Amino acid sequence: MTFYSEFLPNTRRASYSLASQVLFQVPVQLVAFHQLAFTTKEMKSSFLLLTALVGVVVATPTPRAACTSPVKLSGNPFQGRTLHANSRYAGEVNNAVAQITDSTLKAKAQKVASVGTFLWLDTIASISTFEKYLTETQCNEIFGVVIYDLPGRDCAAKASNGELAAGDVSTYQTKYIDPIVAIIKKHPEVAIAAIIEPDSLPNLVTNSGLATCQASASGYRQGVQYALKNLNLPNVAMYLDAGHGGWLGWDANLQPGAQELANAYKGAGSPASLRGFSTNVAGWNAWSKVPGEFENTSDGQYNKAQDENRYVNLFGAALASAGMPNHAIVDTGRNAVQGLRDAWGDWCNVDGAGFGVRPTTNTGNSLADAFVWVKPGGESDGTSDSSAQRYDSFCGLADAFKPSPEAGTWNEAFFEMLLKNAVPSF
Ligand code: GLC
Numbered sequence: 525m526t527f528y529s530e531f532l533p534n535t536r537r538a539s540y541s542l543a544s545q546v547l548f549q550v551p552v553q554l555v556a557f558h559q560l561a562f563t564t565k566e567m568k569s570s571f572l573l574l575t576a577l578v579g580v581v582v583a584t585p586t587p588r589a590a591c592t593s594p595v596k597l598s599g600n601p602f603q604g605r606t607l608h609a610n611s612r613y614a615g616e617v618n619n620a621v622a623q624i625t626d627s628t629l630k631a632k633a634q635k636v637a638s639v640g641t642f643l644w645l646d647t648i649a650s651i652s653t654f655e656k657y658l659t660e661t662q663c664n665e666i667f668g669v670v671i672y673d674l675p676g677r678d679c680a681a682k683a684s685n686g687e688l689a690a691g692d693v694s695t696y697q698t699k700y701i702d703p704i705v706a707i708i709k710k711h712p713e714v715a716i717a718a719i720i721e722p723d724s725l726p727n728l729v730t731n732s733g734l735a736t737c738q739a740s741a742s743g744y745r746q747g748v749q750y751a752l753k754n755l756n757l758p759n760v761a762m763y764l765d766a767g768h769g770g771w772l773g774w775d776a777n778l779q780p781g782a783q784e785l786a787n788a789y790k791g792a793g794s795p796a797s798l799r800g801f802s803t804n805v806a807g808w809n810a811w812s813k814v815p816g817e818f819e820n821t822s823d824g825q826y827n828k829a830q831d832e833n834r835y836v837n838l839f840g841a842a843l844a845s846a847g848m849p850n851h852a853i854v855d856t857g858r859n860a861v862q863g864l865r866d867a868w869g870d871w872c873n874v875d876g877a878g879f880g881v882r883p884t885t886n887t888g889n890s891l892a893d894a895f896v897w898v899k900p901g902g903e904s905d906g907t908s909d910s911s912a913q914r915y916d917s918f919c920g921l922a923d924a925f926k927p928s929p930e931a932g933t934w935n936e937a938f939f940e941m942l943l944k945n946a947v948p949s950f
Pocket residue numbers: 644646683684685899900903904905931932933
């Protein structure tokens with residue numbers, strides 16, 4: 525069964541050819557028949573051989589026979605394509621399912637395995653699994669990937685500090701971006717949506733007073749430009765990260781934020797594959813809420829982007845003025861429940877959160893290409909262990925879920941909470 529959790533996270537999912545799904549059911553029927561009808565040793569051994577052969581066929585993922593022509597994306601890349609449910613997240617969810625004893629919750633948890641999510645390439649080492657997940661993608665799907673390993677990563681926080689030292693652009697280029705690009709070039713038949721470096725440029729806009737962000741700034745700008753330039757491929761649609769409404773949505777931040785992103789786009793030679801921006805990645809903001817959660821606070825008047833719908837419109841307009849493509853994707857993975865945060869900037873493992881709207885192109889806003897699940901719900905935002913090197917005080921706040929493990933690590937209790945609080949429910 526290990527095999528199935530690795531390659532067939534959910535046998536109901538249409539990720540493998542019909543043939544393999546039919547074959548998957550064969551052994552079960554044969555076993556039943558075997559128990560009833562076979563009596564002699566010889567017949568048993570031929571049955572075992574047959575079962576083994578069928579097993580081998582089942583154990584080999586069927587090549588994507590019909591999916592051979594190169595993809596040339598244009599317009600909304602999510603239109604007519606489902607976000608691929610990669611088997612990395614499905615495997616995490618399947619492990620979670622195994623730990624749940626309540627049968628109703630277990631059945632709900634199982635459904636999460638077939639929801640499309642983005643794969644985070646958060647280290648150089650993680651690239652070794654990229655091709656395996658990429659080639660699971662069906663012709664009617666789009667694969668989501670997060671490019672996330674800039675030198676001096678997460679300069680304004682600690683929980684997701686990266687592996688590359690600030691300024692080490694050459695390692696980022698040759699050991700991180702180049703290998704990713706090489707893998708994608710081997711698979712022009714797969715449609716890919718790539719989110720470029722969450723939080724990085726927004727941090728340069730609002731946290732330029734921090735020594736860590738000053739040290740990271742030029743590496744971020746060079747690294748992002750290099751990523752945009754080299755991932756500019758016909759089967760890739762790129763979305764450059766723009767934080768969320770509570771970050772670059774402030775009146776004073778909209779224009780400088782759009783300028784920072786547009787500079788990266790133009791510096792990269794205005795790549796045709798850049799579709800626009802991503803918002804609310806690993807975030808908690810509602811898509812549409814009037815009044816917004818923080819609208820009636822004392823400084824609410826200085827921010828008109830009080831939900832992500834308004835943010836997409838406002839930041840999208842600022843980007844258009846700055847000369848950058850301005851379509852958006854929005855992370856709705858964990859934004860089902862509002863009113864949980866003590867402050868808008870609280871970002872770590874928000875207690876009481878629930879899974880939000882499933883990936884869809886049905887956004888009701890022509891600038892918003894899709895709602896997507898970017899943060900794999902159940903993976904932590906940061907450790908609550910105050911003695912850990914990457915402990916960030918935001919993960920110890922009253923509104924943060926505790927205990928929580930290191931960023932990116934599975935937290936079963938948090939996953940089950942997201943599931944119980946999901947809207948719509950599973
Ligand atoms: C965090 C982590 C990263 C992880 C990602 C998705 O930001 O730093 O390691 O892959 O979230 O869970």
